[in-house]
Amino acid sequence: MRTMSDLLKLSLTDVSAKLKAKEVSASELATEAVKACKAAQPALNAFTAFDEDKTQAMAKAADARLAKGEGGLLEGVPLAIKDLFAVEGVDTSASSNILKGFKPTYESTVTSKLWGKGAVFVAKTSMDEFAMGSSNETANTGPVVNPWKAAGGNESLTPGGSSGGSAAAVAADLCFGATGTDTGGSIRQPASFTGTVGVKGTYGRTSRWGVVAFASSLDHPGPFAKTVKDSAMMLQAMSGHDPKDSTSLPNEVPDFVAACGQSVKGLKIGVPKEYRVDGMPAEIDDAWQKGIDWLKAAGCEIVDISLPHTKYALPAYYIVAPAEASSNLARYDGMRYGNRVDGPDLNGTYENTRGAGFGHEVQRRIMIGTYVLSAGYYDAYYLRAQKVRTRILQDFHDAFDKVDAILTPSAPSAAFALGSKSDDPIAMYLNDVFTVTANLAGVPAMSVPAGLDSSGLPLGLQVITRALDEETMFKVGAALEDSAGFTHKAAKWW
Amino acid sequence: MSADTYTLPGATGDWEVVMGLEIHAQVVSQAKLFSGAATAFGAAPNTQVSLVDAAMPGMLPVINEHVVEQAVKTGLGLNAQINTWSRFDRKNYFYPDLPQGYQISQFQFPIVGEGEIECERDDGSRFTVRIERLHLEQDAGKSIHDLDPNSTYVDLNRSGVALMEIVSKPDIRSPDEASAYVSKLRTILRYLGTCGGDMEKGQLRADVNVSVCKPGAYEKFRETGDFSHLGTRCEIKNVNSLRFIRQAIEYEAQRQIDIIEEGGKIDQETRLFDANTGVTRSMRSKEEAHDYRYFPDPDLLPLELQQDWIDQIRVNLPELPDAKRERFVSEMGLSEYDASVLAADKDRAAYFEEVAEGRDAKLASNWVNNELYGRLNKEGLTITDCPVSAAQMSGLVGLIEDKTISGKIAKDVFEILWAEGGDPAKIVEDRGLKQVTDTGAIEAVIDQLIADNPDQAASVKEKPKAMGWFVGQVMKAMQGKANPQAVNEILQKKLLG
Numbered sequence: 001m002r003t004m005s006d007l008l009k010l011s012l013t014d015v016s017a018k019l020k021a022k023e024v025s026a027s028e029l030a031t032e033a034v035k036a037c038k039a040a041q042p043a044l045n046a047f048t049a050f051d052e053d054k055t056q057a058m059a060k061a062a063d064a065r066l067a068k069g070e071g072g073l074l075e076g077v078p079l080a081i082k083d084l085f086a087v088e089g090v091d092t093s094a095s096s097n098i099l100k101g102f103k104p105t106y107e108s109t110v111t112s113k114l115w116g117k118g119a120v121f122v123a124k125t126s127m128d129e130f131a132m133g134s135s136n137e138t139a140n141t142g143p144v145v146n147p148w149k150a151a152g153g154n155e156s157l158t159p160g161g162s163s164g165g166s167a168a169a170v171a172a173d174l175c176f177g178a179t180g181t182d183t184g185g186s187i188r189q190p191a192s193f194t195g196t197v198g199v200k201g202t203y204g205r206t207s208r209w210g211v212v213a214f215a216s217s218l219d220h221p222g223p224f225a226k227t228v229k230d231s232a233m234m235l236q237a238m239s240g241h242d243p244k245d246s247t248s249l250p251n252e253v254p255d256f257v258a259a260c261g262q263s264v265k266g267l268k269i270g271v272p273k274e275y276r277v278d279g280m281p282a283e284i285d286d287a288w289q290k291g292i293d294w295l296k297a298a299g300c301e302i303v304d305i306s307l308p309h310t311k312y313a314l315p316a317y318y319i320v321a322p323a324e325a326s327s328n329l330a331r332y333d334g335m336r337y338g339n340r341v342d343g344p345d346l347n348g349t350y351e352n353t354r355g356a357g358f359g360h361e362v363q364r365r366i367m368i369g370t371y372v373l374s375a376g377y378y379d380a381y382y383l384r385a386q387k388v389r390t391r392i393l394q395d396f397h398d399a400f401d402k403v404d405a406i407l408t409p410s411a412p413s414a415a416f417a418l419g420s421k422s423d424d425p426i427a428m429y430l431n432d433v434f435t436v437t438a439n440l441a442g443v444p445a446m447s448v449p450a451g452l453d454s455s456g457l458p459l460g461l462q463v464i465t466r467a468l469d470e471e472t473m474f475k476v477g478a479a480l481e482d483s484a485g486f487t488h489k490a491a492k493w494w
Numbered sequence: 495m496s497a498d499t500y501t502l503p504g505a506t507g508d509w510e511v512v513m514g515l516e517i518h519a520q521v522v523s524q525a526k527l528f529s530g531a532a533t534a535f536g537a538a539p540n541t542q543v544s545l546v547d548a549a550m551p552g553m554l555p556v557i558n559e560h561v562v563e564q565a566v567k568t569g570l571g572l573n574a575q576i577n578t579w580s581r582f583d584r585k586n587y588f589y590p591d592l593p594q595g596y597q598i599s600q601f602q603f604p605i606v607g608e609g610e611i612e613c614e615r616d617d618g619s620r621f622t623v624r625i626e627r628l629h630l631e632q633d634a635g636k637s638i639h640d641l642d643p644n645s646t647y648v649d650l651n652r653s654g655v656a657l658m659e660i661v662s663k664p665d666i667r668s669p670d671e672a673s674a675y676v677s678k679l680r681t682i683l684r685y686l687g688t689c690g691g692d693m694e695k696g697q698l699r700a701d702v703n704v705s706v707c708k709p710g711a712y713e714k715f716r717e718t719g720d721f722s723h724l725g726t727r728c729e730i731k732n733v734n735s736l737r738f739i740r741q742a743i744e745y746e747a748q749r750q751i752d753i754i755e756e757g758g759k760i761d762q763e764t765r766l767f768d769a770n771t772g773v774t775r776s777m778r779s780k781e782e783a784h785d786y787r788y789f790p791d792p793d794l795l796p797l798e799l800q801q802d803w804i805d806q807i808r809v810n811l812p813e814l815p816d817a818k819r820e821r822f823v824s825e826m827g828l829s830e831y832d833a834s835v836l837a838a839d840k841d842r843a844a845y846f847e848e849v850a851e852g853r854d855a856k857l858a859s860n861w862v863n864n865e866l867y868g869r870l871n872k873e874g875l876t877i878t879d880c881p882v883s884a885a886q887m888s889g890l891v892g893l894i895e896d897k898t899i900s901g902k903i904a905k906d907v908f909e910i911l912w913a914e915g916g917d918p919a920k921i922v923e924d925r926g927l928k929q930v931t932d933t934g935a936i937e938a939v940i941d942q943l944i945a946d947n948p949d950q951a952a953s954v955k956e957k958p959k960a961m962g963w964f965v966g967q968v969m970k971a972m973q974g975k976a977n978p979q980a981v982n983e984i985l986q987k988k989l990l991g
Contacts, residue, residue: 086552099551106545108552210552216792245554246794324792327584330595331549335648350588373586373787382789 004032009489012077012176012230019066019076026066026076026120030059033078033122037174043494044172046144046165048083049091049124058120065118073237075118080169080178083124084131085111085221086210090121094212095139096129098332098339098357108210109242110179110221117237122175125165129359130329131186131214134431136164137422138361146194146415147172147490151456157415160190160431163224167194170224171490177234178224183214184317185411185435187222188447192410192460195449195488196224197231197477202467203442204249206235207242215324216247218317218439228448228478232256235470251468259471260478265299267476270403274310275434277412283453284409291407291450291461294483295476303403307395310437312388317436318429319372319385326369332357364425393441400466405476408434410447410460434462444470448477449486458488500668501709504751509706511747512715512724513666514626516701517679519658519689520633521564527632527656528555528598535695539649547654549593554793557582561656562797564688565605565630566807568658571686571814572625574609576804580629581796586787591635591648599659601788604629605797612816613678614834616670623675624663633657652696658689664703664724667712669740676700676736677838681815684840693734700739702730704746706754725750726760730774733767742767746774818843826855835863841877842867848884853891861891865908882911889918902974903927931977933984939971940964940984954989961985 007015007024018024034055041047055078062076086092086104093099107115115121128138135158136144146159147168159168163180167190170178180187182200191198200220208219223234236256242248271292276285296302334340334353341352358366372381399406412433421427438445444467447460461480465473501508526533529546546553569576583601606628614620635653639646660679666672680698683689690697705725707715715723730746733739745767750760764783765774813821815837822833836846836859850858866887870880890907893899899907899922910921922928930936943964944951954960968981 092551094551102551104550104552106550208552209554212551213793244556246556247792323789327586327596327787327789330586330588331551331593333588333590333595335590336548336593337550346590370787373789375785375787378787378789 004028005036008032008036008173008175010176011227012074012225012233013227015176016074016077019062020071022066026059026062027056029076030055030078030120030122033175037080037123037169040172040174040494044145044147044168045142046126046159046168046172046174047080047123048093048095048126048141048165051090051121054090055121058115062118062120072117073233074114077119077177078122078175079114079119080123080125080166080175081111081121082163082166082179082181083127084181084212084214085179086212087111087121087124090124092124092212093140094130095127095141096332096357096359096362097140098334098354099212100140100339102338104210106210109207109244110211110238112210113240114179114237119237123169125163125169125178127165128162128186129362130212130325131162131181131183131219132325132361132365133161134185134189134428135416135418135421136161136190137418138359139165140359143418144168145418147492147494148194148415148457149490149493153455156418157457158193158418160193160411160415162186163190163198166224167191167196167198170194170196170226172492172494173489176226177230179238180222180224181211181214182220182222182435182439183218183321184432184439187220187224188435188445188460188462189411189431191224191447192449193415193458195458195486195490196226197228197446197448197481198222198224198460199231199235199446199473200438200444201235201239201470202249202444204245204247205253205444205470206238207240207245207248209242209244213328215321216328217324218321220439228446228474228481229257229260231446231477232260232474249468254471256470256474259474262475263299264295264475264479267300267405267472268303268403269295269300269476270303270305270399270406272305272307272310272399272406272408274307275408277433280409280412281453283414284412284459287450287453287459287461288407288409290484291480294480295407298479298483300476305399305403305406307392307399307437309388309391309395313392313437313440314429314433316385316388316392317432317440318368319381320389320440322365322369323373323382324369326366326373329358329362329366361425389440392437396437396441396443396464396466404465404472406464407476408462408464410434410462414453414455414457414459438464443467444473446473446477448480448484449488450480450484451486452488458486499709500670502706502747502751505755508709509747509751510709510712511667511743512664512705512707512712513672513743514664514703514727515662515666515672515675516703517660517662517676518633518699518701519568519660519683519691520697521561521630521656521658522688522690523558523561523564523656525558525560526654527558527561527630529654531654533655537651539647539651542651543653547593547650549595555598555791557794557797558656561630562605562799563807564656565628565658566799566804567686567811568660568683568688569606569609569628570804570808570811571682571688572606572609572611572628572660574625574628575607576799577603577605577607578799578801578804579603579796580605582630582791582794583788584791587784589634589637590646591637591650591653593635593650593653597632597634598791598794599631600629603796611675611678611682613671613674615674618831618834621665621671621674623665626661626663628658628660631657631659664705664715669743672702672739672743673736676739678815681838681840685812685814687812693736696734700733702733702739702742702746703727704730704743704750705760706747706750725754726762728760728762728774729764730767731764731777738767738769741772742774745772749774815840815843822855826850828855828859832859832863839877845877845880845884845887849888849891851888853888854895857895858888858891861887865905869912881915882908886911886915886918893918893922897929897931897977898922899927899929900974900978902969903929906974927975929977930972930975931980933980936968936972936976936980936984939968939976940981940988943967943971944988951989958990961989964989
C-alpha cells in the first residue's frame with residue numbers, strides 16, 4: 001500500500017490528478033507536507049516560517065471546491081514560498097535580521113495568483129539575505145543544506161542560491177513546487193544544483209508587487225518544480241498583467257502547459273561559443289554536448305552562434321544589481337517597521353540599525369552600489385554598465401534572428417561544499433556567469449536537469465529564448481527532459 | 495528690464511541682484527503621484543498613507559495619469575515645451591520623513607522644458623521671466639520636532655503627494671520682481687486648476703537663488719550665457735509667503751554685499767530664512783551637500799506622451815490671465831488697471847464676468863473692484879466667502895443702469911444684500927427705494943424749498959455752487975430716491991432761470 005509520504009514524491013501534475021479524483025484530500029496532503037517539512041528542517045534548514053492554521057484553512061477550502069468538482073489549475077497542491085514574497089500574516093523577512101518578525105498585511109500578486117488557482121501554502125523558504133548570494137549561506141537563519149550529497153561523501157553541500165530553500169524543498173519532495181526569484185540566476189543555479197526544474201519568464205511576465213525588491217530591473221519571480229510540465233503549470237498560474245507593477249507586461253499569457261511535449265523538430269538551437277569558459281569542468285562540457293546531441297536527435301538544427309559581449313555581463317551585473325539594491329534597501333531604516341537599534345542621534349540610529357540588521361554580503365553590495373552611483377563614478381560604472389546591458393540585449397536580438405533557442409550549461413559547476421567559497425566573493429559571483437545574461441536582457445530562461453556528474457551530483461542545462469516566447473523554451477525544456485530521462489532523487493538522509 | 499534697475503548701494507559702488515526661483519507647487523489631484531492615497535489638507539496625522547507611501551517591503555509606484563495631465567496643462571500655460579519623453583529618477587538620501595530612502599523626481603529628463611511668462615511689477619510695468627523646466631516629483635512627509643523634547647514625530651500624509659517643481663532662469667532682478675513672478679505664477683496655476691496656490695497651506699513653496707553682481711555683469715551673462723559673470727549664489731529654502739520672499743532677498747543680498755566688500759567670498763550653500771528674525775542662516779555648505787546618487791527609477795517606465803493627447807489638452811485650456819486682461823480692455827472697454835486687477839485673480843475675474851453679463855462693464859467693474867472688494871478686504875474675506883452672489887450683484891448693477899435706483903441708494907441696497915441677502919429688485923420694491931423720476935413730485939418739493947428759503951435761492955445766482963445745498967435738501971426730503979439728474983435740471987431751471 002502506498003503511504004502518504006510516497007504521495008509527496010509525485011509530480012505536481014500527478015498529485016493534481018489524484019486530488020481531482022479524490023484519491024487524496026488536500027487537507028491530508030497539506031498535513032503530510034507540513035509534517036515532512038518539519039521533519040526535514042533540522043537537517044536541511046530550508047524553512048523560515050510555517051502557519052499551520054493558514055495551511056489547514058486553505059486546504060479545507062480547496063477540499064470544498066474539489067468536492068463540488070470545481071477547482072483551479074493548482075487546486076489543493078501544497079507549495080513552498082520563498083521568504084521574499086509577502087504572505088499576509090506570515091513572517092516575511094527576506095532572511096534578514098532587519099525584517100525579522102515582519103508580518104505583512106498584504107499578499108504579493110504572485111502568491112495571490114497561486115492561491116487563486118487553489119494552491120495551498122506550506123512554508124516560507126530560506127534564501128540568501130535579500131536574495132544576495134549564490135549558496136544560501138547569507139541567510140540570517142544559517143545555510144540551507146542540499147539534499148544531495150556526493151557519492152560516498154558526507155560533506156554538506158550548498159543547494160545554490162539565492163532561492164536555496166525552495167530548491168531544497170522541491171528536491172527533497174517536501175512539496176510539489178515552490179516560488180523563487182531570479183535576479184542573476186537565483187532560480188536556475190539552485191535548480192541545477194538540486195536536480196529540479198527552475199524557470200524565469202520574460203521580465204514583467206510575473207509581477208514584482210509584494211516581492212521584497214533586490215534589483216528591480218533584474219528581479220524575476222518564477223517557479224521551482226519537479227518536471228518541466230509542472231514548472232509550466234506554476235509559471236502559468238503566476239503570470240499575468242498586474243496594474244500595481246508598472247513594469248508588468250500587458251500581454252496575454254500563452255498556454256505554457258500546452259507547449260510542453262510539442263515537437264521541437266526543425267527548431268534552430270544556438271550554441272554560443274562564449275559560454276565555454278576557462279576552467280570549466282569537463283563534465284559540464286560533456287553534459288552540454290549531451291544536450292546538443294539530444295536535441296539534434298529530436299530533429300533540431302544546431303547552430304554555432306556568438307554572443308560577443310557575454311564576458312562583460314558579469315561585471316555589468318555586479319554594478320547594476322548593487323546600484324539598484326543600494327537604493328531599494330534604503331527603506332530598511334528602522335523607522336516604520338522591522339528592527340531598530342537606537343543610537344545617540346539620528347545618524348547613529350541609522351548606523352546601528354543597518355549595521356546590526358544587514359549581514360556582511362548585503363552591506364558589501366550596498367556599499368558597492370552606493371559607490372557606483374556616486375558623483376564622479378556614475379559615468380564610469382553605472383552608465384557604462386547600462387551600455388553593456390544594451391549590447392547584451394543586442395547580442396540576443398542578433399542571435400534570435402538566426403535561432404529559436406539557445407542551449408548552455410546552467411552553472412559552471414555542480415553543487416559545492418558549504419563554506420568553500422564563502423570567503424571569496426569573486427569566486428561566489430562567478431556562479432552566475434551563465435545566468436546573468438538572461439536577466440540583463442530580460443529574456444526567458446530555464447534550467448532542466450540533464451544528468452549526474454561522476455560524483456553523482458545533478459547538473460542542469462539552460463534554455464534561453466526570445467522575449468515573450470516561453471512556449472519555445474518549454475518545448476525545448478520538455479524535449480531535453482524527455483531525452484535525459486532524469487529520474488534521480490537525492491538519497492534520503494534527513 | 496525697466497530703466498531703473500534695482501540697486502543696493504555699497505562702499506565700492508552700486509550692486510545689482512540676480513535671482514532664479516524654484517517653485518514647488520502641489521498638484522491639484524485626489525490621489526498622490528504614485529499611490530491611490532488621498533491628499534486632503536489638514537487630515538489627522540498618518541491617515542492618508544498607503545502601503546506605497548509608507549514604503550512597505552515590495553511596494554511599487556504606479557504613475558497617476560491625472561497628475562501627468564496637470565503637469566502638461568501647466569506646461570502649456572507657461573508657454574513651454576512639452577517633452578513627449580521624460581523619465582523618473584531616484585534622488586537618494588536618508589531622512590525619517592522620506593520612507594523610501596529616496597524621492598522619485600525627474601532629474602535629467604523633465605516632462606516640461608523651456609517656457610516663459612509675463613509678469614507685472616508694482617508700478618504696472620511688465621517683464622518676462624523665462625522658465626527653465628518643470629518636473630514632477632514626490633513630496634516628503636512632515637517631521638514634527640516640537641511635540642516632545644526627546645522625540646521627533648513623523649506624519650506621512652504628505653509623503654508621495656505630487657509636486658511640480660518649476661524652475662525659472664536667473665531673470666529676476668529685484669524683490670518686487672520676485673514677488674510679482676510668484677504671484678503671476680500662482681495666478682496662472684489657479685486659472686489652470688493645477689495648483690491651489692495657498693502658500694499658508696504649503697501648496698506653493700519657493701526656494702530663492704540669490705547672487706549679487708556689479709552693474710553690467712548681468713548683461714554680459716545674458717549675452718554669453720556664461721554664469722561666471724554672475725556672483726556665487728546661495729539658495730534660500732522654503733520661503734513661504736510673498737512678504738518673506740521680499741524680506742529674505744533683501745537680507746540675503748545685503749549679507750552677500752557686506753561679505754564681498756569686507757574682502758570675503760560667498761560660499762555656495764543652502765540657507766534657511768527665519769521669518770521671526772528676518773535673517774537667513776546657513777543650513778549646509780556645498781561640501782556638506784548630499785550626493786543624491788540620482789539614477790533612473792527601475793520601477794517605472796519612461797513617461798511617453800502622445801502628441802494628440804497633448805494637443806487635446808491644449809485645445810481645452812481655459813482662458814489665461816493675460817488673454818483675459820486683454821479681452822477686458824479690448825472687448826469690454828475697461829481700463830488697463832481695472833482689467834489687470836480683475837484678471838489677477840481667477841475667482842474675482844469669474845465673479846466680475848458673471849456680474850457684467852448683459853450689464854455695463856465699467857459700472858460692473860467699479861462695483862466689483864471698489865464697493866465689493868472694499869468691503870471684502872475690510873472684513874478680511876475672500877471672494878469665495880462673499881455673502882453677496884454675482885447674480886445679486888448683477889441685479890444691483892442692472893437697477894443702477896436702468897435708473898431704477900441711484901448709485902447712492904445702490905450702496906444702501908448693497909448693505910442690505912450683504913447683511914440680509916435677498917433679491918435686489920424686490921428689496922428696492924418692498925422698501926420703496928425706487929428712484930423718483932416723476933418731475934411733478936420733484937418740482938413740488940423744490941417749489942416748497944424755494945418758498946421756505948428765499949434768501950438761499952437768491953444767492954444761487956451769484957454763487958452757483960450754493961445749488962449743492964438745494965440738491966442735498968431735495969434728496970433729504972425725498973429719502974435719496976429722487977433722480978439726481980432730474981433734480982439738477984429742475985433746480986437749474988428754477989434757480990438760474
